[in-house]
Amino acid sequence: MSSDSERFAEAEDGGPQPEKHCGHGRGGMGEEVKRKEDQRFITGRGNYVDDIKKPDMLHCEIVRSPHAHARIENIDKSRALDVDGVVAVLTADDLREYDLATMPTLMADTQDVLVNDKVKFQSQEVAAVIATDRYTAKDGAQKVVVDYDVLEPVVDAEKSLEDDAPLIRDDIEGQEDNHCLDWETGDEEATAEAFENADVTVKEQMLYQRLHPAPIETCGAVGDYDPGKDKLTVHMTSQAPHIHRTLFAQVSGIPEHKIRIVSPDVGGGFGNKVPIYPGYVVAAAASYVLEQPVKWVEERSENIQSTGFARDYDMTGELAATDDGEILAVRTDVLADHGAYNAVAQPSKFPAGFFNIFTGSYDIDTAYGSLTAAYTNTAPGGVAYRCSFRVTEAVYLIERMVKVLADELGMDPVEIRRKNFIQPEQFPYESPTGWNYDSGDYEGALDKALEMADYDHYREEQQRRIDEDADTLLGIGISSFTEVVGAGPGKTCDIAGVEMFDSAEIRVHPTGNATVRVGVQTQGQGHETTFAQIVAEELGMDVEDITVEHGDTDTDPYGLGTYGSRSTPVAGAAAAVASRKVREKAKAIAANELEAAKEDITWDRESGEFHVAGAPDRSISITEIAAGAYMNHPSSEEPGLEAVNYYDPPEMTYPFGSYIVVVEVDRETGEVEFEKFVAVDDCGNRINPMIIEGQIHGGLAQGIGTAMLEHVTFDDNGNVTGGDFMNYLLPTSMEIPNFETGHTVTPSPHHPIGAKGVGESPTVGSPPAIVNAVVDAMSHAGITHVEMPMTPDTVWEKLDEAGLATDPADYVSLEFEGQSSDGTADD
Ligand code: PCD
Numbered sequence: 082m083s084s085d086s087e088r089f090a091e092a093e094d095g096g097p098q099p100e101k102h103c104g105h106g107r108g109g110m111g112e113e114v115k116r117k118e119d120q121r122f123i124t125g126r127g128n129y130v131d132d133i134k135k136p137d138m139l140h141c142e143i144v145r146s147p148h149a150h151a152r153i154e155n156i157d158k159s160r161a162l163d164v165d166g167v168v169a170v171l172t173a174d175d176l177r178e179y180d181l182a183t184m185p186t187l188m189a190d191t192q193d194v195l196v197n198d199k200v201k202f203q204s205q206e207v208a209a210v211i212a213t214d215r216y217t218a219k220d221g222a223q224k225v226v227v228d229y230d231v232l233e234p235v236v237d238a239e240k241s242l243e244d245d246a247p248l249i250r251d252d253i254e255g256q257e258d259n260h261c262l263d264w265e266t267g268d269e270e271a272t273a274e275a276f277e278n279a280d281v282t283v284k285e286q287m288l289y290q291r292l293h294p295a296p297i298e299t300c301g302a303v304g305d306y307d308p309g310k311d312k313l314t315v316h317m318t319s320q321a322p323h324i325h326r327t328l329f330a331q332v333s334g335i336p337e338h339k340i341r342i343v344s345p346d347v348g349g350g351f352g353n354k355v356p357i358y359p360g361y362v363v364a365a366a367a368s369y370v371l372e373q374p375v376k377w378v379e380e381r382s383e384n385i386q387s388t389g390f391a392r393d394y395d396m397t398g399e400l401a402a403t404d405d406g407e408i409l410a411v412r413t414d415v416l417a418d419h420g421a422y423n424a425v426a427q428p429s430k431f432p433a434g435f436f437n438i439f440t441g442s443y444d445i446d447t448a449y450g451s452l453t454a455a456y457t458n459t460a461p462g463g464v465a466y467r468c469s470f471r472v473t474e475a476v477y478l479i480e481r482m483v484k485v486l487a488d489e490l491g492m493d494p495v496e497i498r499r500k501n502f503i504q505p506e507q508f509p510y511e512s513p514t515g516w517n518y519d520s521g522d523y524e525g526a527l528d529k530a531l532e533m534a535d536y537d538h539y540r541e542e543q544q545r546r547i548d549e550d551a552d553t554l555l556g557i558g559i560s561s562f563t564e565v566v567g568a569g570p571g572k573t574c575d576i577a578g579v580e581m582f583d584s585a586e587i588r589v590h591p592t593g594n595a596t597v598r599v600g601v602q603t604q605g606q607g608h609e610t611t612f613a614q615i616v617a618e619e620l621g622m623d624v625e626d627i628t629v630e631h632g633d634t635d636t637d638p639y640g641l642g643t644y645g646s647r648s649t650p651v652a653g654a655a656a657a658v659a660s661r662k663v664r665e666k667a668k669a670i671a672a673n674e675l676e677a678a679k680e681d682i683t684w685d686r687e688s689g690e691f692h693v694a695g696a697p698d699r700s701i702s703i704t705e706i707a708a709g710a711y712m713n714h715p716s717s718e719e720p721g722l723e724a725v726n727y728y729d730p731p732e733m734t735y736p737f738g739s740y741i742v743v744v745e746v747d748r749e750t751g752e753v754e755f756e757k758f759v760a761v762d763d764c765g766n767r768i769n770p771m772i773i774e775g776q777i778h779g780g781l782a783q784g785i786g787t788a789m790l791e792h793v794t795f796d797d798n799g800n801v802t803g804g805d806f807m808n809y810l811l812p813t814s815m816e817i818p819n820f821e822t823g824h825t826v827t828p829s830p831h832h833p834i835g836a837k838g839v840g841e842s843p844t845v846g847s848p849p850a851i852v853n854a855v856v857d858a859m860s861h862a863g864i865t866h867v868e869m870p871m872t873p874d875t876v877w878e879k880l881d882e883a884g885l886a887t888d889p890a891d892y893v894s895l896e897f898e899g900q901s902s903d904g905t906a907d908d
């Protein structure tokens with residue numbers, strides 16, 4: 082560990098800490114503490130929204146449109162109301178009375194809670210049936226008769242922008258076509274000039290297909306209005322409870338202090354649980370109106386078909402370079418499908434998210450990007466699926482283009498990266514599109530990955546197979562990505578106007594243990610462990626003596642929630658700063674107890690104790706100090722021992738990594754198998770290496786799903802043809818290879834404990850490595866790109882195009898050998 086920790090000096094009393102804290106054994110920074118929360122999860126004692134039971138609780142089922150585009154002519158509730166046990170049927174007309182027929186999206190568009198007039202995507206929410214149990218609610222939902230005037234749908238962004246496309250948003254005044262927004266970044270003229278003067282230019286079009294984040298737990302809510310206290314409690318699957326409370330207050334007119342949002346255990350979020358969905362509003366509104374708790378929980382296909390999708394960026398990338406591989410400029414143009422409403426989930430001043438980080442890990446002088454977004458008759462979305470607001474799309478673009486350029490120049494993709502990397506001494510580095518990278522050592526991570534992957538050996542093996550015309554081809558793909566995570570600062574990043582800071586509150590109790598409350602919300606990341614580790618490190622406490630709470634707006638300090646890998650960069654910083662505030666006060670109490678001056682008290686990180694300078698034997702632990710704070714507090718201080726910090730980050734953090742993937746491509750079937758999968762990540766100082774390892778494994782699995790299997794598809798009638806797990810293919814353990822992980826440590830210079838986020842890195846970084854590998858297997862025959870998901874038929878078509886496919890006739894005759902023409906075995 083020493084070489085890592087030598088990279089930075091430990092600032093006096095609390096600067097960035099070495100990666101592994103020499104094992105003082107209290108479960109602080111760098112220790113592989115087992116996850117505290119797993120005790121309840123693995124013994125079946127988790128408490129998810131659907132586990133919540135309330136006396137007199139009603140159940141809600143949503144009636145959804147079978148059509149993608151249709152005007153509602155009539156809704157007949159009567160047969161549903163006749164069903165025994167059905168209590169109410171709600172439509173937009175009922176919600177309008179309470180001003181709840183529509184709700185704002187995160188980008189300030191207006192979305193129907195229940196369809197007001199016109200259905201705009203298949204599975205849109207039309208009516209809600211409330212009944213005494215879920216089965217009765219479902220029976221009732223089937224008896225709601227809706228008359229639709231079916232309209233022509235358009236589910237393709239390019240077609241939706243054609244002149245004769247049907248108008249989707251006739252509810253927006255003055256809207257005459259399906260154009261949603263335009264955006265641009267960088268210097269168009271300078272970029273055009275660089276392209277004109279370059280030795281070489283390359284261009285490639287690539288679709289980052291529509292994906293579904295697919296958490297194990299679907300979305301759900303229990304609305305619970307208490308007329309006695311005039312208070313509305315909503316238990317819901319939320320990645321951002323506080324901002325959801327603020328939005329609920331703004332939409333409903335109920336004062337914010339009369340609303341409590343509780344996010345209990347959440348079974349995966351992945352960005353899917355950032356937006357507000359109509360179901361939440363309906364459950365809350367129904368409980369308010371009926372004065373009884375109302376539960377709504379989605380089914381799987383409802384979740385896939387109607388909640389926030391991700392990506393759907395059709396991108397054109399271009400690079401301009403010198404003959405010897407120096408990249409001079411990047412240009413990109415994007416056609417984005419935003420679905421029926423502009424409901425992308427990102428800071429409000431960033432209509433294309435953080436896509437303009439598309440210069441990646443490279444020191445490129447000139448860049449220009451433009452984007453057009455369109456409305457289509459598909460569910461709204463553009464959520465940051467394991468992605469810091471479109472950084473995934475940006476990383477895919479640049480890492481694919483670097484491979485395209487390397488092939489064009491006949492250069493090794495390693496060499497071209499080395500030639501263009503931003504160098505360690507260039508940090509802080511300002512990119513041509515205005516990003517301020519905090520720190521990085523890209524070559525260090527790549528070198529480590531190359532060594533782990535046995536790169537040279539696989540290059541030789543690749544050539545051998547080409548020379549010998551072998552049945553399988555080998556491909557080696559690299560991705561050296563940079564992420565940008567930890568939104569704020571508040572002055573540039575906000576959600577619905579609220580600045581993106583985060584918070585932590587620490588209360589040390591009289592007997593020496595502590596409760597920590599944070600404004601972020603875990604969905605499986607292990608915050609109950611890692612936040613306790615930060616406080617244990619900073620206060621010299623044992624990790625077992627610290628309980629972390631989150632997800633209750635009545636008790637936790639206000640925060641913006643967990644997504645965009647922001648918990649560690651922002652709330653993690655708040656936890657460290659709050660701890661240091663407690664430590665300051667602890668010094669005053671220590672001085673009182675030890676009968677010394679406060680200025681003479683120092684804190685020793687190793688022992689976790691406070692002592693009088695120059696007299697290490699006169700020391701006192703945080704437990705004794707806690708007692709002193711309540712039982713013998715100095716007159717200079719208030720009693721008690723607690724602190725709160727609201728942290729507005731000065732900058733985001735820039736984790737990075739290098740992934741190397743080796744694949745074998747079967748020339749006969751187009752099947753791709755993973756030979757080797759190496760992932761080297763750098764997230765600065767590491768809190769819990771075991772949790773990080775888990776984060777990387779999970780995220781790589783999702784990267785493989787993206788590259789190989791997943792796609793939400795539609796037919797021309799607007800039917801979702803990829804809307805259930807029979808058709809939307811998630812990877813299982815069968816498809817996942819053995820991962821070899823490694824790390825380097827480049828601390829964030831501005832973060833109180835030198836940490837950067839890591840949760841998204843593997844999903845952001847791996848798809849281009851995988852695609853680069855498959856392309857690499859065929860690039861000697863002129864193939865420059867393969868679209869995701871790279872199913873066997875997609876790959877086989879490319880093999881065929883390149884003249885590399887084994888004759889399909891051989892394949893067919895082999896298959897039917899020994900069989901008679903009617904398909905029965907002839908023995
Ligand atoms: N340096 C460092 C960093 C980090 N860490 C750790 O790791 C984790 C993570 O972190 P981060 O990066 O900060 O992040 P967060 O914020 O916490 O989280 C978030 C992420 O996370 C991930 N992961 C996960 N896991 C799980 N289990 N589940 C889930 O759901 C999930 N999701 C996903 C996503 S998608 Mo978005 O929302 O789309 O935007 S974003 C995201 C945590 O526990 C922490 O503490 C450590 O240790 N160290």
Ligand SMILES: [Cu+]
Nearest residue numbers: 468471472473
């Ligand atoms: Cu994205």
